[in-house]
Amino acid sequence: MAKVLVAYFSASGVTGKVAANLSKAIGADLYEIAPEIPYTNADLNWMDKKSRSSVEMNDRSSRPAIGTKVDDMSTYDTVFVGFPIWWYREPSIIDAFAESYDFSGKTIVPFATSGGSGLGDTTKNLKAICPGANIVEGQRFAASVSESDLKKWAEKFI
Numbered sequence: 001m002a003k004v005l006v007a008y009f010s011a012s013g014v015t016g017k018v019a020a021n022l023s024k025a026i027g028a029d030l031y032e033i034a035p036e037i038p039y040t041n042a043d044l045n046w047m048d049k050k051s052r053s054s055v056e057m058n059d060r061s062s063r064p065a066i067g068t069k070v071d072d073m074s075t076y077d078t079v080f081v082g083f084p085i086w087w088y089r090e091p092s093i094i095d096a097f098a099e100s101y102d103f104s105g106k107t108i109v110p111f112a113t114s115g116g117s118g119l120g121d122t123t124k125n126l127k128a129i130c131p132g133a134n135i136v137e138g139q140r141f142a143a144s145v146s147e148s149d150l151k152k153w154a155e156k157f158i
Helices: 014-026 052-058 091-101 122-129 145-155
Strands: 004-008 029-032 079-085 105-112 138-140
Touching: 004 014, 014 029, 014 079, 014 105, 014 145, 052 091, 079 091, 091 122, 105 122
Parallel strands: 004 029, 004 079, 079 105, 105 138
Antiparallel strands: none
16 A cells, blocks of 8 residues: 655644544644744735745745655655645745655655645646656635545545
8 A cells, every 4th residue: 555645734723634534534743834833823914915924935946944854755655744825825835845755756745735835836836846756636624524525535645
């Protein structure tokens, strides 16, 4: 059986809850993509053009440092990557995560939480960052998505 990882970044806890439910539903390992320096509420104020998140998202080369590493990424065949939608795409820390490992031959399945925004350019961005990986079209979920719906969706990829 293929080994599966659910890796996620969660600024407010919503994506973390969905990722934990997905991991439980499909029996996957769970890894939090936690920034080395945690985001404060002021950092996440998207209405402030000088907030940390705004500055990072306006600089496509921004790569926030991640506090930990996946022990052995080579053991995983499929990696679900979860995040909140920021500025109609994945947060810069997801780009940092994607550039930290060799995903050649692996399937990457993005999933996002958002009140209504789709994944935007996420798939295109991940394809550019992860050459040799099979990046599938991901899906956006509401915070209230059920474990059974997550399982039904995820089983297509494992």
